[in-house]
Amino acid sequence: MPYFQTAKIESITKEHVLDFCKEIETHGKRDGTALSTKTVSDILSVLRRILHYAKAQNIPVDSAIFDIRIKQTPKPLPVLSLSEQLTLQKYLIGHPDCLNLGILLCLFTGIRIGELCALTWDKISLSERNLCICQTMQRIQTRIPESQKTHILISSPKSSSANRTIPVSHMLFEYLNMYPLGKTGYFLSGSSSRLIEPRCVQRRFHKILMACGLENRNFHVLRHTFATRCVEARIDIKTLSEILGHSSVTITMNRYVHPSLELKRETMEQL
Numbered sequence: 244m245p246y247f248q249t250a251k252i253e254s255i256t257k258e259h260v261l262d263f264c265k266e267i268e269t270h271g272k273r274d275g276t277a278l279s280t281k282t283v284s285d286i287l288s289v290l291r292r293i294l295h296y297a298k299a300q301n302i303p304v305d306s307a308i309f310d311i312r313i314k315q316t317p318k319p320l321p322v323l324s325l326s327e328q329l330t331l332q333k334y335l336i337g338h339p340d341c342l343n344l345g346i347l348l349c350l351f352t353g354i355r356i357g358e359l360c361a362l363t364w365d366k367i368s369l370s371e372r373n374l375c376i377c378q379t380m381q382r383i384q385t386r387i388p389e390s391q392k393t394h395i396l397i398s399s400p401k402s403s404s405a406n407r408t409i410p411v412s413h414m415l416f417e418y419l420n421m422y423p424l425g426k427t428g429y430f431l432s433g434s435s436s437r438l439i440e441p442r443c444v445q446r447r448f449h450k451i452l453m454a455c456g457l458e459n460r461n462f463h464v465l466r467h468t469f470a471t472r473c474v475e476a477r478i479d480i481k482t483l484s485e486i487l488g489h490s491s492v493t494i495t496m497n498r499y500v501h502p503s504l505e506l507k508r509e510t511m512e513q514l
Contacts, residue, residue, distance in 0.1 A: 247290075252297045257307040260290065264313065284313040320498065321460050323468040330455050339421040342439065342447045345431050346465065351415045353469035353487050356441045356462045357381050358405075361397050362430040369419070369426075372411045376400065376488065382440060395440055405488035470499045 271278035357379035366375040424433030431439035484495040
C-alpha cells in the first residue's frame with residue numbers, strides 16, 4: 244500500500260513487482276527520497292508472505308514473483324575495539340547502578356536491548372549461574388484512534404530459538420553481586436511494577452559513550468562486540484549461535500565469521 248492497494252492479487256505479475264521495487268528504491272520514503280536496499284528487501288519479504296497466504300487460499304498467484312530478490316551489499320558490522328570495550332567496561336564497573344549493570348550484562352552475554360528490558364530476577368539463577376531469555380519488550384504503534392500513538396508490549400521472542408538459557412561467567416557473576424537493589428521484579432528497576440523501556444536504556448548508553456569519549460553508536464553494537472570477541476576466542480560457532488538465539492548457524496556464520504588472511508594462513512599450516 245498504496246502501490247497495490249486496488250490491485251487484485253491474481254493480476255499482480257513479476258513485472259509489476261519489479262516496477263514496484265524500482266519505484267521505492269528511488270523515492271520510496273515520504274519525502275520522496277530512496278529507501279535502503281535492506282528496507283526494500285524487508286517490504287518484498289512481507290509481500291511474498293502475503294502472496295504465499297493467498298496461494299494457500301487457492302487464489303492464483305504469479306509464482307515468478309517468489310524468485311525476486313534484492314541484492315544487498317553487506318556493510319561492516321559496528322564493533323567496539325578491544326581498547327574501547329575496556330574503557331566502557333571500566334566506566335560501567337565504576338558506576339554500578341541497575342542500568343549500567345544491565346548494559347554490562349548485554350556486553351558479556353549478547354542479549355538484545357528488548358530482552359534486557361523484559362528480564363526479571365526470577366529468570367536469573369544465581370545458584371546455577373545462568374539466565375533464561377523467554378520474553379522481550381518493545382514499543383509499538385497503537386492502531387486505536389484517539390489513543391496514545393505507541394505502547395509497551397512484552398511478548399515472547401520473535402522465534403523459538405530466541406528462547407534460550409545463557410550461562411553466566413564467573414566474572415559477570417561477580418559484577419551482578421554489585422547490584423544495588425533487592426533482587427526482585429524487573430532486573431533494570433528492581434520492581435515488578437516499574438518498567439524501564441528500551442529507549443531509556445539507549446539514551447543512557449549514549450550518555451555513557453559520551454562520558455567515555457567514545458564514538459556514538461547504536462546499542463546493538465554491544466551484541467556485535469560480544470559475538471566478535473567470541474569468534475576471536477575461537478568459540479564453537481554452534482555454541483555461539485545458540486547463545487545469540489539465532490535460528491540457524493548460517494546466520495551466525497554469515498554475520499560474524501570472516502576469517503582474516505592470518506587465520507587462513509594458520510589453517511593451512513595446520514593442514
